[in-house]
Amino acid sequence: MDALHTGPAASLDRFFLPRSVAIIGASDDPARIGGRPLRYLKESGFGGAIYPVNPNRAEVQGLKAYGSVQDLPEAPDVVLIAVPSAHVRDALRACGARGAKAAIVFSAGFAETGEDGVVLQEQLLDIAGGYGMRLLGPNCLGAFNAETGFYGTFSQILDASRPKPGPVAIVSQSGAYGSHLAHLAGERGLGIRYFLTTGNEVDVDVAEGLLWLAGRPEVEVILAYAEGIKRPEIFLRALALARANRKAVIFMKVGRSAVGAEAIASHTAALAGSDAVYDAVFRQFNVHRARTTAEQVDVAYACARGIYPKHNRLGIFTLSGGFGIQMADAAADAGLDVTPMPEAAQAELKALLPYASPKNPVDATAQALTDLNLMSRYLATMLDRGRYDAIVGIFGSGPASPTFREPLRAALEAAIAGFPDRLLVLTVSAPRDIVRSYEEKGFLIFEDGHSAITALAALIRIGAGFDIAAAEPPAAADAGADLRGRQLSENDAKMLLGKAGIAFPREALATDPASAVRFAREIGWPVALKIVSADIPHKTEIGGVLLDLASEDAVRAGAALILDRARLARPDAVIDGVLVAPMLKDGVETIIGVVRDPVFGPVVMFGLGGIFVEVLKDVTFRVAPFDKAEALRMIHEIRGYRMLEGVRGMPASDIDALADTLVAVSVFAAQHADDVTGLDLNPVLVRAEGQGAVALDALIMTAPAPRRGQE
């Protein structure tokens, strides 16, 4: 199965682009699970062959039926299996024997019901694998392709009508959620091209679905839903491909709360990675993580228009001051730039209408409703002179008026005619057909102003993310030895990490008090002394650290003291000596760490030291490895970032060196994904600009040694 699992998802063609489909358990009743897909396939004019399989009937829904899979005139590209769970194995075997390339198992009653179901489900995978078949489900709602009319699904939302094809695709672990999304997107007028629900994911999963969709030129927006990710390498490849191909991915990842995560555990076998890591992955790969379903659809709606504003300059056009202010508040919260009109342009607008407020929000008062020519000039002036990337116009129920809607639309069209790369977003409350008539002219329509701003901000962020060059895998030094089973002292860790490009203070390992004094003289006063032994990971516990020693006598006595303490506390320990280090205090304390996420593997954490980490949890994560641009984004992301810019008379910190350190840690972590389980650089002192970032302490935790017979 591995080749299929890690392949380029090409084999998902069978689920999206089949030329023939068989239905095991085909029913004459178009309301039943085995009847509904047949009805949809017929009604939508699917061009391929449709083979109902039913041993009790000659015809099903007017189509010739086959008594068994063996009787089919050809090997079908895909089979839909709609029989009780106990019969699925037999059905799958028969399909495999007949040469079917893929199966969609609608039937429930597998892993979601308990341990017996897990076993049964694994058997399905074995059967399919034996025949080289790909498997979707079980316990899923199937897939569809609205363009070809292939409806391999029994989703009830298709009862009334089939979606119009368009640039949007949906991939969802949950069938119910996927259907809900398709319904809402359809209501919003979005064309849905592809739909895939993965259910229990015994073979095909959301990650692979994403990978397939990310490679399709006709897809521009992907709506995704998952409770957990099982194959992170495919998932990350899919997200990278989507970004490279400039496809917006808008993700609902549930299980954020501890409560939510528990609900997942009792619902599916999916492994929910730590939520902060998912947040990091989404940021890293330019995925918009939707907090609500309404937001998910709103952002998709904005992206489907296909215009990504170049910058975040927003103009607000209103006929009533209060609404304009509210919009300006929301825009500022969302990080948009509600910059004023140039003074001269303001004067021009004022000359047109003395009561107007021409700054931004531009309030043309109700006068603009009686003089639509004035409205056009106002809007055109905003686009031309204000150079806004997008304008939000607040119109309320005006466009609902039968006499007003046509002239208003014409006035808006006239305004934007010369600006094909700008967006005109309107807040409008009107019946759907009127909204559609505005959308056809290229306007984005939202009922709620706040939703409009949220979607617009997301659109701009996603567009900017496309332009960030895909991270080059940073240049990797020699990975060095496998560290499994090795206990590493602070000195060992510093040697390894020093080779990996991480800066440490000038330190020296003294084996006796006299050499400690000699090193201290070289390093400069005052110094710190630390015991070095791989057998003593927690040095302070045995009194193995002395700080701020400022004289030769103090160093001599101190070195002797901690060597004695170590021998007394751990008589069997192998003691390498005493580390002599300078006492560095200038700079901002930060923390860099590596944790091994159960889903995504080595993840680099960055934060400010002290209370920022301990009280405020002000940290951010990235999956390793990453490049310097990404490291800089991490650094800017933390709430305490201003500390690094210099506050209270402190100089600005060497952020450049800090970013280099983060990249080096990420490369090291990626190279040692299997043998290093954790890493702490605490603190990393970021000194003034040009003076670098040095780690004062280093700890590497390693995986256990492989048992005999393992590599």
Place this chain on the structure above:
Amino acid sequence: MDALHTGPAASLDRFFLPRSVAIIGASDDPARIGGRPLRYLKESGFGGAIYPVNPNRAEVQGLKAYGSVQDLPEAPDVVLIAVPSAHVRDALRACGARGAKAAIVFSAGFAETGEDGVVLQEQLLDIAGGYGMRLLGPNCLGAFNAETGFYGTFSQILDASRPKPGPVAIVSQSGAYGSHLAHLAGERGLGIRYFLTTGNEVDVDVAEGLLWLAGRPEVEVILAYAEGIKRPEIFLRALALARANRKAVIFMKVGRSAVGAEAIASHTAALAGSDAVYDAVFRQFNVHRARTTAEQVDVAYACARGIYPKHNRLGIFTLSGGFGIQMADAAADAGLDVTPMPEAAQAELKALLPYASPKNPVDATAQALTDLNLMSRYLATMLDRGRYDAIVGIFGSGPASPTFREPLRAALEAAIAGFPDRLLVLTVSAPRDIVRSYEEKGFLIFEDGHSAITALAALIRIGAGFDIAAAEPPAAADAGADLRGRQLSENDAKMLLGKAGIAFPREALATDPASAVRFAREIGWPVALKIVSADIPHKTEIGGVLLDLASEDAVRAGAALILDRARLARPDAVIDGVLVAPMLKDGVETIIGVVRDPVFGPVVMFGLGGIFVEVLKDVTFRVAPFDKAEALRMIHEIRGYRMLEGVRGMPASDIDALADTLVAVSVFAAQHADDVTGLDLNPVLVRAEGQGAVALDALIMTAPAPRRGQE
């Protein structure tokens, strides 16, 4: 005018409960501003007298018209003025002469147009005041009372239909926003009893409208909108009354962003207080501040049901795992307690349906749709055994099915029958009439799950806020002398604040080095020395502070040194001496300050010291004075609160003493609202539990001395 302005808003009866209404500028055309109110009054069956005034017609819209106001058969309770701005003064004079009690001025063309308009507007106030008339507007959309059918408004949203009366009231500075709210609330099925828009607010303002509504038993929910508040004392009285009368106030206060605030300045003459202070006031008075209009309507909808859950235990009922998880995530984010079902109850549910997930979210799978009896038993068990205050049930488009909607509703009714104090909130996508049929049975219906959670969390918070006893004005000590024009030294400030109940370290003022040494011996080592002079507010600038002096010699030399430095730096300064203070270091550094907000007067700020304030702006505000319970809420509100609970091996801090200090500062600030412009206690050291909170430094800024002839 003052008596009217500060009266108990009783005179607003004239705008809400008039028995007669005249319309100046009454028009035969029901689409015009002077015609629309007439049409609404007629159609709604207003029981009082209606007097159209129009010199050119004998009849207007079928009613006898009067040639002038003088001709009216009685003095009208209220007149609606719909004439151009230039004629408003004359119309108002005529109304006053005829004995009208109140006027609503629809006309625009006043303060919003510039300085001339401001003058014109003030003239209106003078005219009305001279006749003892109350004035609404100008530039407003008027008022209505849906119960009596009094429609003193030309709002277009009433064109199609009039609202049904209900427990909701709307008071809005902006007519457009008020109308928009009324429209959305009506769409949502909410009954609107009263509606008031205040426009330019030359007399009646939002604050007074709130005060009137807060006193009406038939009002349960108040939706408000304002850009700024001009009369804070009435505003705060109104909010306190609304809380005491258990009325939910849901406020849209715009102008949050700097950009928004600028837009306000160019739109109205309203003074926008600092947004953080508005946030504080809303928290302090249990007002829900809505971030979006949709949220404002959602929360009103939930409150209008009249059930405020006692606690925040939320049960989630779902037929599909994914939706349940999403809801659990949102609930956890909103601070709701998604606590699991008791183990025994879980076992009972599991026995009913082995595939179910009975924890919470409770997932009864699609099986519950085919067995509605099972659904009833599940929900009743959740209410009974899970003791949830509210349950959110996720139903999607199920209730839209013609055959399903009745039995489903009956099953839900059966489930909740024995629990009249609990809420059953359903997420449903269905046509409006079906939604209404569910609402009539007491269910709250939301289309979006996230909105349901937000509204429910707000409902619970508002309900809990009702139960907080209105703050008793804290016991006030003698206010002491008027401080205007006085320069206060650190020692002066400490004496004054010490009398007000604020603790300072044991300190002594030495006049020479010898007495400094004597005091240091009494206080204990080490000590700090600080120059004391009202003429030297910034002591460190002249080197007037020495820290950590640990010997008699050091104190003697130090005291001499800073006295010399002070004399050298400020030869004319009156020097009181040298303050000898203990070096206190144990405890958490906090900051308490007072600023004078342009709207709300003295406001107390609280935050943690150091980077918490400087980098993170982690501070909170309250309007002075307040009681200890409020002070404790302040302390709990800051993000760094955990610092006070004890982190990194530190003991828990004396939060009780800190709260007492905050209360004492708030009382002092309120007593000195006119003469103290600012106050800083920085730092206030909060020591371990039982050991108190002491302010190490104190600075009081005073207002200038009154000029001769002023008090």
